[in-house]
Ligand SMILES: *[C@@H]1O[C@H](CO)[C@@H](O)[C@H](O)[C@H]1NC(C)=O
Ligand SMILES: *[C@@H]1O[C@H](CO)[C@@H](O)[C@H](O)[C@H]1NC(C)=O
Ligand SMILES: *[C@@H]1O[C@H](CO)[C@@H](O)[C@H](O)[C@H]1NC(C)=O
């Protein structure tokens with residue numbers, strides 16, 4: 472044994488003479504070349520590193536940035552540790568070419584953002600350790616290169632409010648997902664469904680009020696049976712979150728787990744009580760109750776705007792939809808805006824808006840509806856100068872469309888309205904002067920769109 476150590480030291484010293492940068496320790500146990508450069512006061516990654524290095528440890532230095540050239544051509548590098556430096560920048564494509572890299576440790580640095588081009592090229596990555604940084608944003612495609620290889624992802628102790636959940640949902644080889652001590656306030660439904668190799672999920676100390684039910688957690692219940700093989704047991708930790716203990720968390724309570732100390736933050740009745748000690752019957756939801764439904768004005772002139780308001784209480788917070796008097800669901804478009812607070816803005820009314828709009832409030836416990844009456848006043852149509860009015864008649868359009876300038880029928884162009892440059896969003900409309908007809912006060916332009924139905928502008 473002593474002889475072996477001696478041999479390694481001598482060989483290491485030999486290598487050092489050729490490649491070993493600064494105060495690093497370089498070891499070659501053929502064919503593996505290892506560079507240990509911890510606590511050597513480095514300010515940047517040394518350029519003299521042997522490009523055939525397999526393991527590189529640069530822990531506890533003062534490196535501030537990862538540059539494009541730092542790890543160029545290091546195609547044999549398997550393990551890279553940059554923990555506890557002061558790195559705040561990673562150059563785009565800095566890791567491109569590291570196709571053998573399996574472990575990247577960058578915990579304890581000063582990263583704030585992960586961009587999609589920074590982790591590019593890491594096609595074999597198994598362990599990505601980014602804990603203890605100040606990361607507040609991760610671009611959606613940042614993890615794309617290694618979603619199918621990654622086994623261990625650590626993003627703990629950062630400032631993350633959200634994650635690229637869609638990418639995480641595709642990490643089918645992941646066994647450890649460490650997300651504790653962030654500001655995460657929601658988890659997308661179905662995120663964990665395909666992550667069948669997951670053994671440990673740590674969501675401790677975030678801002679989660681609820682957890683969406685997931686089939687994977689249902690399996691956790693079965694596997695927490697002591698007779699099941701311990702290797703496939705899933706541990707989920709979510710203590711230190713402000714859990715809102717209503718009927719939406721009943722599924723979680725029904726899992727058999729006694730070993731955790733999670734508490735509820737709300738509703739008031741359950742505040743600070745241990746999650747697992749609360750009876751199932753106490754996880755209650757309240758169906759919606761509409762507390763306010765009104766329209767800003769009782770009579771609306773055709774074409775004018777109007778605002779309809781609706782508010783509802785309930786637990787969980789009800790979401791609000793509106794239905795037109797004809798029963799159709801209101802969507803956001805150029806004529807109607809539906810705000811999340813239940814307010815519906817109709818920017819331009821039509822006669823079809825006459826009647827009872829229905830506000831529909833719904834949550835996990837039920838549905839409530841309330842009608843809001845809109846009274847439309849049609850615009851008068853003045854047909855001649857005797858002052859006599861009649862109802863507007865939405866008759867046939869006399870617009871001729873000439874999208875091609877090829878046709879040369881001058882006769883209708885003189886008499887009729889012509890539309891030119893017609894495309895999906897705009898058109899130029901010409902119509903002949905009608906000064907010979909007295910009393911024209913306005914023109915009415917009506918268009919038919921599949922999105923907005925018929926609109927009338929004046
Ligand atoms: C990387 O490899 C390329 C092509 O093999 C070579 O031209 C370049 O000098 C190498 N760079 C370093 C830093 O070794
Ligand atoms: C409609 O648009 C408003 C304002 O842009 C937005 O707040 C709201 O979320 C949108 N509603 C839907 C259902 O997309
Ligand atoms: C709802 O939200 C919109 C847009 O933020 C705002 O203009 C409107 O005043 C709000 N309505 C109510 C009733 O709070």
Ligand SMILES: *[C@@H]1O[C@H](CO)[C@@H](O)[C@H](O)[C@H]1NC(C)=O
Pocket residue numbers: 854855856857859861
């Ligand atoms: C004006 O309108 C009235 C009522 O519709 C009609 O009797 C009359 O003939 C019209 N006059 C002209 C000049 O069109």
Ligand SMILES: *[C@@H]1O[C@H](CO)[C@@H](O)[C@H](O)[C@H]1NC(C)=O
Pocket residue numbers: 876877878879
């Ligand atoms: C259309 O008519 C105008 C004048 O009447 C003429 O200058 C033009 O060449 C004609 N275009 C075609 C395509 O026939």
Ligand SMILES: *[C@@H]1O[C@H](CO)[C@@H](O)[C@H](O)[C@H]1NC(C)=O
Pocket residue numbers: 919920925
């Ligand atoms: C609008 O256009 C669609 C499709 O061309 C048609 O089915 C519908 O009847 C039109 N509506 C009106 C009011 O003209």
